[in-house]
Amino acid sequence: MDLALLRTFVTVHRAGSFTRAAALLGLSQPAVTSQIRTLERQLGRPLFLRKARGVTPTSVGDELAHRAAPHLDALVEIAEGGLEVEAPLRTLHLAGPPEFMAERVLPALAGMTGSDGPAVRLRTAFGSTDDVLEGLAAGHHDLAVATRRPRGTLLSSGTLCDEEHLLVAGARWAGRFAPGAVRRGGAEALAKVPVVDVHESLPFVRRYWTTVFDAPPPEHAALVAPDLRAVLSCVVSGAGLAVLPRYLCEEALLRGELVTLLEPPVPPLRTYFVAVRAGTHALPHIAVAHEWLLRAAVAWG
Numbered sequence: 001m002d003l004a005l006l007r008t009f010v011t012v013h014r015a016g017s018f019t020r021a022a023a024l025l026g027l028s029q030p031a032v033t034s035q036i037r038t039l040e041r042q043l044g045r046p047l048f049l050r051k052a053r054g055v056t057p058t059s060v061g062d063e064l065a066h067r068a069a070p071h072l073d074a075l076v077e078i079a080e081g082g083l084e085v086e087a088p089l090r091t092l093h094l095a096g097p098p099e100f101m102a103e104r105v106l107p108a109l110a111g112m113t114g115s116d117g118p119a120v121r122l123r124t125a126f127g128s129t130d131d132v133l134e135g136l137a138a139g140h141h142d143l144a145v146a147t148r149r150p151r152g153t154l155l156s157s158g159t160l161c162d163e164e165h166l167l168v169a170g171a172r173w174a175g176r177f178a179p180g181a182v183r184r185g186g187a188e189a190l191a192k193v194p195v196v197d198v199h200e201s202l203p204f205v206r207r208y209w210t211t212v213f214d215a216p217p218p219e220h221a222a223l224v225a226p227d228l229r230a231v232l233s234c235v236v237s238g239a240g241l242a243v244l245p246r247y248l249c250e251e252a253l254l255r256g257e258l259v260t261l262l263e264p265p266v267p268p269l270r271t272y273f274v275a276v277r278a279g280t281h282a283l284p285h286i287a288v289a290h291e292w293l294l295r296a297a298v299a300w301g
Helices: 003-015 018-024 029-043 059-079 098-113 129-136 179-188 201-212 229-237 246-254 284-300
Strands: 047-049 055-059 090-097 120-126 143-145 155-170 241-245 258-260 270-275
Touching: 003 018, 003 029, 003 120, 003 143, 018 029, 029 120, 029 143, 047 229, 055 059, 090 098, 090 129, 090 284, 098 120, 098 143, 098 229, 098 246, 098 284, 120 229, 120 284, 129 143, 129 270, 155 201, 155 229, 155 246, 155 284, 201 241, 229 246, 241 246, 270 284
Parallel strands: 090 120, 090 143
Antiparallel strands: 047 055, 143 270, 155 241, 155 258, 155 270
16 A cells, blocks of 8 residues: 555545645645545545535544554654754744743743754744644644644644733732722722723633623723733733733732732633644654653743
């Protein structure tokens, strides 16, 4: 059986689409369709059911993928790793949310580019979780950090870390509250404080209000800035209150520029996941980056 046909088959199985598989393989869609039909003729069984949007594997297709994929992944690892004593310089393309990448991920991986680290170049893209996972699936990135676990079999993922969200305000606003006022009054106690968030939908404030206060969030933000670092600067400058990750505002809290308005027994958490395309995790430059991130995440906790 032609290994090229099996590689195309496994890619289609993971992608769930001839079109997406063609993009990952660098082939035209007709070429992918032709290879799958050739493999189906050789086996005498259909491997996929064609649907309006993508394809679904048959039971035979699932069985073949289960048996063939690990061996193909091992061959790719050998081909990518080579046999040289000194590995060639590789480029790792990674993507994720801008604030977390800037404050956590890139500092953790910076050593990979130094003389004492692995021979890896780093290239970074910023974007929302939907954008980075779509780019990862399309082959634009090698590794992505996301705030939700990807669905389907094309991408594999694992938990990286949790971040704690804090309700904070600048010292000027926080000084208007008596000790314990927010704990006793809940969301009503904050009704007259301007709100700062990253989007008109108030994603951070909305989640905090729902999970901690069990109340609807404010209707509007006084200030919207599409970067948490900008939100932090605005709140420090007295723009109002915000919900921010602890890692991002820890130093401002220590300096007294920010004050936490409430310490709930169970603070809201957001989970980060690290994702790769199925079958690529064992590639040396991706495996090393994954290991470095997991090691760094222990310290973040």
